[in-house]
Amino acid sequence: MKRLILMAVVALAALPAAAQMQEAFPSYVQVNGRAEKEITPDEFYLQIIINERDSKGKISVESQQRDMIAALKKLGVDVEKQLKVANLSSEFFKKKTSVATAKYQLQLGTSAEVARAWQALDNLGISDVSILKVSHSKIDEYKEQVRVEAIRNARANAATLAGAIGQTVGKCFYIYDSNSNVMPVMYDNAVLMRSAKAYGAAEATVEEEPLEFKTIRLEYSVQAKFVLE
Numbered sequence: 001m002k003r004l005i006l007m008a009v010v011a012l013a014a015l016p017a018a019a020q021m022q023e024a025f026p027s028y029v030q031v032n033g034r035a036e037k038e039i040t041p042d043e044f045y046l047q048i049i050i051n052e053r054d055s056k057g058k059i060s061v062e063s064q065q066r067d068m069i070a071a072l073k074k075l076g077v078d079v080e081k082q083l084k085v086a087n088l089s090s091e092f093f094k095k096k097t098s099v100a101t102a103k104y105q106l107q108l109g110t111s112a113e114v115a116r117a118w119q120a121l122d123n124l125g126i127s128d129v130s131i132l133k134v135s136h137s138k139i140d141e142y143k144e145q146v147r148v149e150a151i152r153n154a155r156a157n158a159a160t161l162a163g164a165i166g167q168t169v170g171k172c173f174y175i176y177d178s179n180s181n182v183m184p185v186m187y188d189n190a191v192l193m194r195s196a197k198a199y200g201a202a203e204a205t206v207e208e209e210p211l212e213f214k215t216i217r218l219e220y221s222v223q224a225k226f227v228l229e
Contacts (some may be wrong), residue, residue, distance in 0.1 A: 027228040029161050033154025035146045038215040041134040042129040044114050049128035061100045072121040078168045082107045127190050154224040170227035179220045
């Protein structure tokens, strides 16, 4: 009898502690939220490498550079803003077994401009041209929009689950955002070069978009915990 009374006293004493524990660690629902968006790029970065080897040493890097700049200006490119020197080998360190090279980065705004520039460079004998990357001028703004949509999606998922058991969601007390930067888009430069040459041969209009560039895909996911009420 005494043992039963003791057990009852212990149980009653544990009730306030259990209530405090539940208040400190309320019932909650844990969900994932996702959002995605596809963006058509409006920034195209080309890498151009001028090498004396292409002309078997007959045309200097400086001469090819002048011809390149003249050709780009003819296309309407603002070379002061859009063309940057990435690397230039020194004539002083040139060895008999090597040739002078110069590396540039060219930024363009449309795929039509990319095709025209590619064709113009190829006509000059500058064939070492490749896509470095594509991007969008408002990429950071779009990233934030997609992340916000991801957490909103998480709350909607939580509300759906809570409603299924006759409850509602309260405050969010945990958000885990593990997202990193956008993965780069890879291109087959040989395919793009053939498309650029076809563009030049067909003499397409400025309005046409001859090269098919992949859209930039933004995908974000978050994990969140909401109090159940």
